[in-house]
Amino acid sequence: MSNVKITKVAKAGTLESNDILIMVKPNEFGKTELELESIVMQQFGEVIEQVILHKVQEMGIEGISIKAQDKGALDYTIAARVETAISRAI
Amino acid sequence: MEKLRRTMLFMPGNNPGMLQDAAILGADSIILDLEDAVSLTEKDSARILVREAIKTIDYSQVEVVVRVNPLDTEFGQPDVDMIARVKPDTLLIPKANEEEIKLVDKLLDKIEKEEGYPLGCIKIIALIETALGLENVYNVIQASSRTVGVLLGGEDLTADLGIERTKEGEEIFYARNKVATVCRALKVDAIDTPFTDTNDYEGLEKDTAKAKGLGLTGKSAINPRQIETIHFVFAPTEDELKRALRILDAMEEAEKEGKGCCSLDGKMIDAPVINRAACTVDQGIRLGLISGEGGAR
Amino acid sequence: MKTILGREIPDYIEGYGHVRPFQGAFSDVGVKTRTAVKLTSVIPNDQKVLSSLEDALDKLNITDGMTISFHHHLRNGDYVLNKVMERLAARGVKDLTVAASSIFPIHAPLVEHIESGVVTGLVANYISGPVAEAVSRGKLKKPAIMQTHGGRARAIESGELHIDVAFLAAPTADNYGNINGVYGDAACGSLGYAVADAEYADKTIAITDHLVPYPAYPIEISQVFIDYIVQIDSIGDPKGIVSGTTRITKDPVALIIAKRATEVIKASGLVREGMSFQTGAGGTSLAVAAELKKIMQHEGVAGSFASGGITGYLVEMLEEGLFRSLFDVQCFDLKAIESYRDNPAHQFMSASMYGNPHTKGAVVNNLDIMILGATEIDTDFNVNVTTGSNGVIMGGSGGHSDTAAGSKLAIVVTNLMKARLPIIKDKVITVTTPGDSIDVVVTERGIAVNPQRGDLLEKLKMTNLPLMTIGELKLLAEKITGVPKGVETSEKIVAVVEYRDGSVIDVVRKVSSVS
Numbered sequence: 001m002s003n004v005k006i007t008k009v010a011k012a013g014t015l016e017s018n019d020i021l022i023m024v025k026p027n028e029f030g031k032t033e034l035e036l037e038s039i040v041m042q043q044f045g046e047v048i049e050q051v052i053l054h055k056v057q058e059m060g061i062e063g064i065s066i067k068a069q070d071k072g073a074l075d076y077t078i079a080a081r082v083e084t085a086i087s088r089a090i
Numbered sequence: 091m092e093k094l095r096r097t098m099l100f101m102p103g104n105n106p107g108m109l110q111d112a113a114i115l116g117a118d119s120i121i122l123d124l125e126d127a128v129s130l131t132e133k134d135s136a137r138i139l140v141r142e143a144i145k146t147i148d149y150s151q152v153e154v155v156v157r158v159n160p161l162d163t164e165f166g167q168p169d170v171d172m173i174a175r176v177k178p179d180t181l182l183i184p185k186a187n188e189e190e191i192k193l194v195d196k197l198l199d200k201i202e203k204e205e206g207y208p209l210g211c212i213k214i215i216a217l218i219e220t221a222l223g224l225e226n227v228y229n230v231i232q233a234s235s236r237t238v239g240v241l242l243g244g245e246d247l248t249a250d251l252g253i254e255r256t257k258e259g260e261e262i263f264y265a266r267n268k269v270a271t272v273c274r275a276l277k278v279d280a281i282d283t284p285f286t287d288t289n290d291y292e293g294l295e296k297d298t299a300k301a302k303g304l305g306l307t308g309k310s311a312i313n314p315r316q317i318e319t320i321h322f323v324f325a326p327t328e329d330e331l332k333r334a335l336r337i338l339d340a341m342e343e344a345e346k347e348g349k350g351c352c353s354l355d356g357k358m359i360d361a362p363v364i365n366r367a368a369c370t371v372d373q374g375i376r377l378g379l380i381s382g383e384g385g386a387r
Numbered sequence: 388m389k390t391i392l393g394r395e396i397p398d399y400i401e402g403y404g405h406v407r408p409f410q411g412a413f414s415d416v417g418v419k420t421r422t423a424v425k426l427t428s429v430i431p432n433d434q435k436v437l438s439s440l441e442d443a444l445d446k447l448n449i450t451d452g453m454t455i456s457f458h459h460h461l462r463n464g465d466y467v468l469n470k471v472m473e474r475l476a477a478r479g480v481k482d483l484t485v486a487a488s489s490i491f492p493i494h495a496p497l498v499e500h501i502e503s504g505v506v507t508g509l510v511a512n513y514i515s516g517p518v519a520e521a522v523s524r525g526k527l528k529k530p531a532i533m534q535t536h537g538g539r540a541r542a543i544e545s546g547e548l549h550i551d552v553a554f555l556a557a558p559t560a561d562n563y564g565n566i567n568g569v570y571g572d573a574a575c576g577s578l579g580y581a582v583a584d585a586e587y588a589d590k591t592i593a594i595t596d597h598l599v600p601y602p603a604y605p606i607e608i609s610q611v612f613i614d615y616i617v618q619i620d621s622i623g624d625p626k627g628i629v630s631g632t633t634r635i636t637k638d639p640v641a642l643i644i645a646k647r648a649t650e651v652i653k654a655s656g657l658v659r660e661g662m663s664f665q666t667g668a669g670g671t672s673l674a675v676a677a678e679l680k681k682i683m684q685h686e687g688v689a690g691s692f693a694s695g696g697i698t699g700y701l702v703e704m705l706e707e708g709l710f711r712s713l714f715d716v717q718c719f720d721l722k723a724i725e726s727y728r729d730n731p732a733h734q735f736m737s738a739s740m741y742g743n744p745h746t747k748g749a750v751v752n753n754l755d756i757m758i759l760g761a762t763e764i765d766t767d768f769n770v771n772v773t774t775g776s777n778g779v780i781m782g783g784s785g786g787h788s789d790t791a792a793g794s795k796l797a798i799v800v801t802n803l804m805k806a807r808l809p810i811i812k813d814k815v816i817t818v819t820t821p822g823d824s825i826d827v828v829v830t831e832r833g834i835a836v837n838p839q840r841g842d843l844l845e846k847l848k849m850t851n852l853p854l855m856t857i858g859e860l861k862l863l864a865e866k867i868t869g870v871p872k873g874v875e876t877s878e879k880i881v882a883v884v885e886y887r888d889g890s891v892i893d894v895v896r897k898v899s900s901v902s
Contacts, residue, residue, distance in 0.1 A: 017107055019107070074146075075146070
């Protein structure tokens with residue numbers, strides 16, 4: 001997979017404990033932009049960012065703006081929610 | 091040794107916190123649910139989450155069962171296709187009839203081949219919740235060699251029958267009998283329908299005892315707090331265990347002495363009694379109530 | 388300078404003074420003295436009731452640099468601290484030290500007084516909410532002093548914590564200063580945390596919204612300790628003081644932890660006639676009481692006492708004959724208040740009687756089983772209940788270190804992970820209770836026994852309980868959550884954590900980023 005385009009706004013996940021809410025939309029400049037909020041920002045912020053960006057790359061996505069609100073999700077949940085949001089947006 | 095299925099705990103497939111804790115709640119099997127516990131708009135989300143959970147979380151202490159959506163909906167086949175690739179122990183097939191089981195069996199054959207898994211490693215439990223499925227349960231089980239059990243779905247079955255579902259459960263008396271008997275005949279597990287009042291432990295105990303009394307081998311649970319009660323009912327009592335051990339001892343003794351038959355307390359012990367004693371001891375060992383050497387702890 | 392736990396602490400802390408580092412739970416014992424109290428004698432016809440708080444403050448002559456005290460029996464419903472501080476601020480008093488046994492979110496207005504310099508010192512056993520955050524941000528001029536319930540009583544009685552004026556919120560008072568907490572709109576039950584303040588402050592004023600004819604009864608705090616009484620409209624919001632009922636949690640994971648903890652208790656051999664027990668009001672802790680009750684009933688044993696903050700659940704156990712008596716320092720719900728008022732077997736206990744290490748024996752010394760919580764535990768079993776995993780103050784010892792030190796079996800019950808945060812660390816951010824006092828940690832995924840308790844470990848090996856080392860338990864959690872990044876702190880010390888004997892067990896440093 002490469003150069004898959006995000007065509008609409010979509011979201012996945014929830015704001016419940018142990019979950020993460022991911023919102024994605026097309027990025028006009030073709031860039032990947034991530035805005036992350038997390039209750040464990042200090043301890044796991046970098047890891048969460050990596051998991052999200054890795055999933056975006058793995059799915060071959062370019063030109064995406066992501067807003068993530070994390071409530072202590074584990075990596076598997078983060079990856080699942082990103083994948084769901086992206087698959088809903090392409 | 092095959093694991094027990096005294097309790098099969100339903101867990102909503104789209105709830106990360108519950109998926110994380112599912113393995114430690116004490117149930118023998120966990121059913122990660124993609125069907126009724128997931129709204130129509132979240133089917134894709136739950137499917138992906140459950141897939142990731144099975145890939146990541148240590149579920150080695152429990153049997154991982156995934157309830158997929160009915161095969162005649164748009165979600166059923168994609169569920170099987172995505173979930174089977176991460177090799178759950180078992181799929182629970184709702185509204186099961188012969189055709190559904192055959193279809194899933196074929197899908198699993200294909201996926202196991204593609205993924206390089208041993209053929210037949212993913213098992214099937216048929217969820218019997220229609221009148222047709224119930225009447226045809228023998229053939230449903232026979233439809234795939236993967237089938238290791240039947241779960242009786244009392245709510246949907248009574249709806250299909252157009253009768254009222256009650257706490258006492260007299261209306262599913264026949265269904266329980268039928269499922270228990272057929273499962274025993276085909277040597278697969280017979281799992282009872284859940285008890286839906288999660289705050290009524292006395293009612294749960296009665297309902298479980300009723301199912302056990304009719305020959306069902308386990309019960310599904312919709313709340314972790316139900317597990318202890320169900321295990322309590324299904325565990326052999328100390329007296330039952332002691333008696334079973336004495337029967338097996340007497341039999342061994344008779345064999346050593348070259349006797350054709352044996353007796354205990356002046357009564358003849360025949361083959362069914364010995365078989366039952368062996369089953370009880372086997373369960374006692376599996377539950378850790380007695381050690382493998384046989385001595386009661 | 389290092390404590391015996393290896394924590395690096397300066398010899399001298401600006402705004403606190405010379406530091407006596409923690410040297411072990413029972414290193415500071417022996418002959419002790421209580422301080423003499425200065426008082427003004429009252430003669431017949433003197434009037435103690437003053438017309439208003441303003442009038443009282445005129446009489447009390449509170450000046451810059453004084454220490455004033457409050458108790459926390461009205462918990463998150465307390466109006467008294469805020470009302471007094473508002474008036475004092477209006478009078479232009481500066482540089483006060485507020486010695487409140489605990490501070491709650493309702494005390495948020497204190498932040499302004501900290502910022503304006505009205506308050507420059509804080510002494511408390513527990514701080515949560517906006518004040519805790521402000522302290523963590525370094526807004527308080529001097530480091531806050533965080534004590535234990537027993538340690539506060541000790542500090543006051545020894546004279547180490549001198550109180551110029553004690554403001555006693557009194558749910559019921561008469562016109563000569565006899566006080567109880569069992570009647571009135573703001574009834575809170577036991578007034579155990581207010582006793583040392585009343586007895587040792589230079590001046591003591593009761594603030595009540597329920598003034599009754601002399602004599603009030605029962606009497607929890609006597610007229611001989613009270614200088615003045617002031618009546619105001621309301622001293623507190625009942626909704627914030629007590630909960631209506633205390634329910635056992637339905638959280639399945641908490642119930643599993645409770646069940647395991649109870650199996651540990653049973654295996655320890657402490658379930659026996661005359662046993663004693665204490666637990667908190669938190670979900671998991673209370674669930675342990677419920678599980679223990681089943682076992683006590685099954686084994687047919689009756690305990691001697693349960694102690695601490697008392698909930699309706701413990702009252703039920705008393706009424707069912709599972710304990711002969713309750714020692715009550717604080718009531719958590721309406722049922723506890725009623726029982727404390729009406730049942731002579733439900734007894735009063737002051738903070739000093741509860742946990743002061745420098746008395747002729749505190750109740751904690753007679754405690755068999757103690758159920759404790761934890762924000763963090765380290766591989767040396769040290770427990771943090773003072774700061775969150777982000778380093779920000781969110782609590783404090785309360786009776787944690789007192790009961791852990793006194794009890795025969797101190798069990799920490801906790802989820803192995805909270806959201807994504809693992810609870811077991813190499814080093815806790817802040818040591819509240821030393822690991823020597825903790826016997827076993829029970830989580831939903833495994834149980835770790837303190838290696839110093841080989842006897843307990845042997846007993847537990849006879850069970851099916853999932854035993855592992857604390858190190859294995861830590862790895863198990865990190866396998867699930869990942870390894871969290873440590874908290875970055877600055878050098879600035881924002882709070883000094885005193886052990887119950889007054890030595891310094893740790894300090895809290897200002898965190899670089901406060902969310």
